[in-house]
Amino acid sequence: MSLADSRTAPGAPLRGRPRSEAVERAIVEGVMKLLEEGVPLAELSIERIARTAGVGKATIYxxxxxxxxxxxDVVRAAEPPDPELPGTCMRDDLVALLEQLRQRGVVSRTSMILHNVYAQMKSSPKIWCAYHATVIEPRRRLQLEILRRGQRNGELRTDVDVxxxxxxxxxxMLVRSVMRPDAELPEGLSEQIVxxxxxxLRPVSSAS
Amino acid sequence: MSLADSRTAPGAPLRGRPRSEAVERAIVEGVMKLLEEGVPLAELSIERIARTAGVGKATIYxxxxxxxxxxxDVVRAAEPPDPELPGTCMRDDLVALLEQLRQRGVVSRTSMILHNVYAQMKSSPKIWCAYHATVIEPRRRLQLEILRRGQRNGELRTDVDVxxxxxxxxxxMLVRSVMRPDAELPEGLSEQIVxxxxxxLRPVSSAS
Structure with a gap:
């Protein structure tokens, strides 16, 4: 199982022939262009997107x-790609998961466009719900599956709710990357946290 | 040191005679009333607040x-009070800190008014900044102080950045109470996390 699978989960548009993919890309890039120009999400009508991408409204619908x-889909195109999980041990899979969150945080700080996209998304409950259902929930299900496997393999304690x-x-990592825009996200942080x-967190000397 | 100290930190209005406190309460309650009636933050002018509280604009300023x-100050009046820290050991202080976050999460789910107040606050960068500076930053400084004391006392490992x-x-706890509105916040969660x-998180049997 890879995180990439979640990209074709419910809500993702059906991919057609290559020519169709080019049209999709043009539409997604059209939205990006409008956002980069500072057009607020509320004013981003399908009509305006269609005009910018040079397609008809029906093509979008x-x-x-x-x-x-x-x-x-615009957000997903702007985000770093989902990682391939090594699948060797729970620890390495967890590091890969956290590393994606870290990179997402880094990109959203350095990329003005992605930063704005997140901000606008959070101000729209409908879009936030859609993002939640198609991106966050599948990612979370994957996290829980990795932990359950870790519990089965004896890599994770079983006396606490997964x-x-x-x-x-x-x-x-979520607190750093999402809630604390001033927090550092240095390389190696994922490994350190995991x-x-x-x-x-007790001192090593006092471990029994 | 108690979290309550942070309430009189920078930004808090100077408290005067008892009569003055009653006026302040009337103003804060006036804002609450308007918010409960569904008036959006953007429309909450000082003029309107003054009219609702039955005071002059100058009294507010x-x-x-x-x-x-x-x-x-309205948000702080609606939030659960800051806890008294037991100060006996790091573990108990941490549980008290997390317990306040948990209760804040519980109240913001059950109290429509506080829920709306948080949502509106986040949509206003200026107010969010003010809340951050007067509530979140002092709380965070206190957390770090508790951890540094724990490191000095040998209760916390010293090989990781505080x-x-x-x-x-x-x-x-922050992820549960702030980012995941569907997450459970049961009693005992603070103790369990700490x-x-x-x-x-390794199984107890494999601890060396």
């Missing part, structure tokens, strides 16, 4: 049910 | 520099 679904364990592992959380 | 500062340790401890994070 054949691919996306509406602005929400289209916008989620949801709580997930928040303990992913929480620190290893520290797995080992515990 | 004598106490708050503007809408931002006033609104932060900022990262703080995110590892507070992150899971103890699990301190002990580590």
């Amino acid at each position: 054949r691919r996306w049910s509406g602005k929400e679904e289209l916008f989620v 949801d709580v364990l997930n928040d303990i592992l992913v929480g620190p 290893d520290t959380v797995l080992e515990g | 004598r106490r708050w520099s503007g809408k931002e500062e006033l609104f932060v 900022d990262v340790l703080n995110d590892i401890l507070v992150g899971p 103890d699990t994070v301190l002990e580590g």
Whole structure:
């Protein structure tokens, strides 16, 4: 199972022939262009997007049910790609997961466009819901699956609810990348968080 | 040191005679009333607040520099009070800190008014900044101080940056209470997070 699978999950438009992909790309890039020009999301009508991309409105509606679904694809196109999980051990899979969150945080700080896209998305409950259903929920299901496998393999304690364990592992990186725009996101942070959380925060000398 | 100290930190209005406190309360409650009636933050002018509270605009401006500062006091009045830290050991102080975050999360789910207040606050960068400076930053400084004391006392590992340790401890509760409105916030969660994070996520049998 790879995170990339989640990209073709519910809500993703059906991909057709190569020519169709080029049209989709033109439409997604059209939305990007408008956002880069500072057009607020509320003024991004399908009509305006169609005009910018040089296609008819029907061409857009054949691919996306509406602005929400289209916008989620725009966000995904601007985000770093989902990682291939090494699948060798839970620790390495967790590092790969956190590394994607870290890179997403780095990109959203350095890319004005992605930064704005996130901000606008959060101000629209419908689009936030669509993003949640097609991107965040599948990613979360994958995280929980990795942890359950870790519990089966004896890599993770089994006396705590897997949801709580997930928040303990992913929480620190989410807090840094999403809630604390001033927090550092240095290379090696993913490894540091995963290893520290797995080992515990008590001084090593007092471990029994 | 108690979290309550941070309430009189920079930005808090100077408290005068008892009569003055009653006026302040009337103003804060006036804002609450308007918010409960569904008036959006953007339409909450000082003039309208003054009219609702039955005071003059000057009375408000004598106490708050503007809408931002006033609104932060409204949020603080609606939030659960800051906890008294037991100060006996790092673990108990951390549980008290997380417990306040948990209760804040519970209240913001059950209280429509506080829920709306947070949502509106986040949509206003100026008010969010003011809240950050007067509520979140002092709380964070206190958290870091507790952890540094824990490192000095041998209760916390010293080989990891204290900022990262703080995110590892507070992150899971923040993620639940702020980012995941569907997540459960049961009693005992604070203890469970703190103890699990301190002990580590590896199975107990494999601890060396």
